[in-house]
Structures are given as C-alpha cells and as structure tokens.
Amino acid sequence: GISNIVMYNAWALFSGIGHTVNYLVAQNYGANTMKQGVERTYIAFYLCALAGVLVFLIGWFTNDSILRLMGGSPELVGAGSDYLGIRFYAMVFSIFTFAFHGFFRGIEDTKTPMITSLIGNLAVILFTYTLTYGRWGFPELGLAGAGWAILIGEGISFLLSFYVYFIRLHTRYQTRAKVKLNLAESRLILRESSKLGFQEFALSISMFIFTMFVTRLGTHALAANEIALNVMGFGFMPAFAFATTATILVGQEIGKGERLAARRWGTDTALLGSFIMFVLGTVEFFFAEPIARIYTDDPQVYALTAFLLKISAYLQIFDGLLMIYSGGLRGIGDTSFLLWSSLLLSWFLFLPLSYLLTFVLDLKSVGAWVSLYMFIMVYGVTVMTRYYRVDWLSLQAKAAHEP
Structure with a gap:
C-alpha cells in the first residue's frame, strides 16, 4: 500500500509527457501534419529517457530512505525495500508506454493501448502468482516476486507498443525517421x-x-x-x-x-x-x-x-x-x-x-x-x-x- 502511494505520485509527476503527446498528435492528425507529430513524439521520448534515468536512480539509491520517511518500521523497510526498488524500475517502462499510448490515441488507434494493457496486466497476474508463491517450477520470491511481476508486465506492454510504433506504423508515418532536436519544439514539449x-x-x-x-x-x-x-x-x-x-x-x-x-x-x-x-x-x-x-x-x-x-x-x-x-x-x-x-x-x-x-x-x-x-x-x-x-x-x- 505504501509503495502504491509512492508510485502513484511518481507516475503523476511524469504523466504529463504522455498527455502532451496525446493532444499535440491529435491536433497534428487533424491538420494532416503528422511529420511534425512524429517529431514531437521523438522529443517526448527524449524526455521519457531523462525521466527514466532519474526514476531508476531513485529506485537504486533511495528506496530504503523513502520507506523510512513514510514512517515504515524496520520490519516494513526490510520486507519492502527490494519491492519498492523494482517498482521504480518498472516505472521506466510505464513512462515510455504512456507516451506511446498518447501517440496511438492521437491517431485514433485506441485498440492498441487496450490490447497492450490487457496483455501486460494478464502477465502481471500470472507472474505475481508464480513468482510470489513459487508455482510451476518458478522460484518463490515472496513480495519481491510481486515486484518482478509488475516489471515483467510493464516490460511486455512497452515492447508491444515499441513494435507497433516503430514497425507497424513506420510505412504510414515514417516513425523510424531521424529527428533533429528542435529547440522551439523541445521547449514546447517540456513546458x-x-x-x-x-x-x-x-x-x-x-x-x-x-x-x-x-x-x-x-x-x-x-x-x-x-x-x-x-x-x-x-x-x-x-x-x-x-x-x-x-x-x-x-x-x-x-x-x-x-x-x-x-x-x-x-x-x-x-x-x-x-x-x-x-x-x-x-x-x-x-x-x-x-x-x-x-x-x-x-x-x-x-x-x-x-x-x-x-x-x-x-x-x-x-x-x-x-x-x-x-x-x-x-x-x-x-x-x-x-x-x-x-x-x-x-x-x-x-x-x-x-x-x-x-x-x-x-x-x-x-x-x-x-x-x-x-x-x-x-x-x-x-x-x-x-x-x-x-x-x-x-x-x-x-x-x-x-x-
């Protein structure tokens, strides 16, 4: 529960990247200026990368400190430290996936976010059961296993979204094009x-x-x-x-x-x-x-x-x-x-x-x-x-x- 509170606030802070991609790409789609929409999405990916590095470092160095700051007992800190750290690693994928989904929704493709989310969450359920309790030949990892399950599920959603954006949509939108960093557009996306x-x-x-x-x-x-x-x-x-x-x-x-x-x-x-x-x-x-x-x-x-x-x-x-x-x-x-x-x-x-x-x-x-x-x-x-x-x-x- 404490980890969910922490992760919700962390996600909220970086959710603006996906929301921005969503509305700007929708405008570009309506205006038939999707080359600009792809360029803006690439800039958003650069922001996602920076945010991902920050989130990873927080998970690597400060997970114990966060649990203590939240008032956790020594037992809670000991049990939950690895779990919270893994949740931060999973969020690196979540930030990118939300940006991908913003692009898909902007071009009226609401089915892809639905399918990738369903598959990712089914993987979370499956691996939570198998890794937490050691079922079907998997190791029994306890609470940390639930964290790894979320990481696996988010990773699967990210990889599926990555495939759709860079492979399936390339022919229509040239999504693998080289994009130079436009300072004016970068300031817009960041703002x-x-x-x-x-x-x-x-x-x-x-x-x-x-x-x-x-x-x-x-x-x-x-x-x-x-x-x-x-x-x-x-x-x-x-x-x-x-x-x-x-x-x-x-x-x-x-x-x-x-x-x-x-x-x-x-x-x-x-x-x-x-x-x-x-x-x-x-x-x-x-x-x-x-x-x-x-x-x-x-x-x-x-x-x-x-x-x-x-x-x-x-x-x-x-x-x-x-x-x-x-x-x-x-x-x-x-x-x-x-x-x-x-x-x-x-x-x-x-x-x-x-x-x-x-x-x-x-x-x-x-x-x-x-x-x-x-x-x-x-x-x-x-x-x-x-x-x-x-x-x-x-x-x-x-x-x-x-x-």
Whole structure:
C-alpha cells in the first residue's frame, strides 16, 4: 500500500509527457501534419529517457530512505525495500508506454493501448502468482516476486507498443525517421509536459494528505475510506476513458480548423459520460451495503462504507464532468488553466476544508468524504465553465512559439 502511494505520485509527476503527446498528435492528425507529430513524439521520448534515468536512480539509491520517511518500521523497510526498488524500475517502462499510448490515441488507434494493457496486466497476474508463491517450477520470491511481476508486465506492454510504433506504423508515418532536436519544439514539449504533470501531481499529493487525515481517525475509518475509494474507482475508469476521447476528438477538430465542431464533440462526450456515471451512481446508491459487504464482514466497516458510498454515488457525476472537460481543455492546449486550477483548488480549498470538517467540526469520516466531493463538485463546475467561456473562434493548433 505504501509503495502504491509512492508510485502513484511518481507516475503523476511524469504523466504529463504522455498527455502532451496525446493532444499535440491529435491536433497534428487533424491538420494532416503528422511529420511534425512524429517529431514531437521523438522529443517526448527524449524526455521519457531523462525521466527514466532519474526514476531508476531513485529506485537504486533511495528506496530504503523513502520507506523510512513514510514512517515504515524496520520490519516494513526490510520486507519492502527490494519491492519498492523494482517498482521504480518498472516505472521506466510505464513512462515510455504512456507516451506511446498518447501517440496511438492521437491517431485514433485506441485498440492498441487496450490490447497492450490487457496483455501486460494478464502477465502481471500470472507472474505475481508464480513468482510470489513459487508455482510451476518458478522460484518463490515472496513480495519481491510481486515486484518482478509488475516489471515483467510493464516490460511486455512497452515492447508491444515499441513494435507497433516503430514497425507497424513506420510505412504510414515514417516513425523510424531521424529527428533533429528542435529547440522551439523541445521547449514546447517540456513546458506542456511540466504543466500537465504538475497538475496531476498536485492532485495526487493532496489525496495523499487527505489519506493521512483519514488514517488519524482509526483503523475502521481508514478501511471504510479505502474500500469506498476502491468502489468509486469503477466510476473513475469510464470517466478517464471519456476524458481521453474528448482530448482526441477536440484536438483533431482543432487541427482541422473546425473549432465549433470541436466544442460540440466535447459537449457530446460529457453528456454521454455523465449518463454512464448516473447509471453507476444509481447502482452504488441502492446497493451500497451489499457492495461494501463484498469487501468485509466487519459491521462497523461495511456500515460506514455504505454510508460513504451513498454520499458520493451521484456526486461522482461531477468527477466525470471534471475529467471529461479537462480532457477537452487538453485538446485545445489550455494547460495553464488546468495547472493553476488544480493547484489552487487542491491546496486552498480541498485540504483546508477537509481538515475543518474532519477535525475542527469533528465530523470524522463523513466530514472527510463530504469535503472530497465538495472539492470535486467545485472543481468540475470550474473546469466546465472554463470550457464554455473559451473564445473558440480564435483557437489555433498549438505552435512552438506559443506561451
């Protein structure tokens, strides 16, 4: 669990590279300027390489220190040190794979990311079982075996994506062409990747602190919180899918110069995504306790979990709106707004409100959960309002000289 928190924050910081490739390539695809799209992707790969070296060194030298900093006992540090280090090595592949997937999605190839992810995750499941417990002639490596399983799965996803990009797509897009380092384009990719990465990082850090608040409420509260977040993750997945779709469709229409069509695609995607979130929310509201009891038979935990699910069931529609309209704003390259809204609302609304409701007003878990969804509601409305207040008629595809 501690390693997952660390890796999520690390991934968030470097996820901006893949998001940037996604929206810029979508614009290039719409404008029929894919030579530039390939050049931009190569520059993103150079950034991935730098990020990969940094991540590898962190995993090699600091995994013990990170676990101690997180408050781990000597037993936890001893058991988890190798595992966390291997997770960092696996992330080197993850950073590249997310950039590959950004390119594929930008050219409307959403099937390749799906297939490579499925194969990679099936490999994770298989090797977690065989390497952790020593089945079918494999060595019994314990927790470290689970780490190696993730490394193998991420490596497989990377190799499959590598093959598709450099072999299968070469004839159509000349993906093996030599690309000189263009300073203006390099600054654009670095700037956009930094903004989108820090946007995700601000959210992930605030969620980490939120979890620390809940941890202080005791074991039952923490268990209920983690189960409820896990259940709400079923809403996060389709919301992420619709958000990526919005980025692709909006970005492509901007590239074509069809600005009003771009805005309409974002609206249609949000309407369909909201309907899906409404259906999921209805199921979670009326079946909250049976869902909670799938995870635990502790009455205190499943009763509190059910109550938290009922609070968030329909409010998660705003989570969908937040993600989908953020995807639309990425499609037009409005990354500065996404960065600053994330920073300001996470640190000056969510965390103070969470502390106030949880501890000062002593609402405990309910206060924490209400603060989370009040934050998501305000954030979703803010991003949606921005989407419709943009001067769409003046929009252009992102150029290297733009701020």
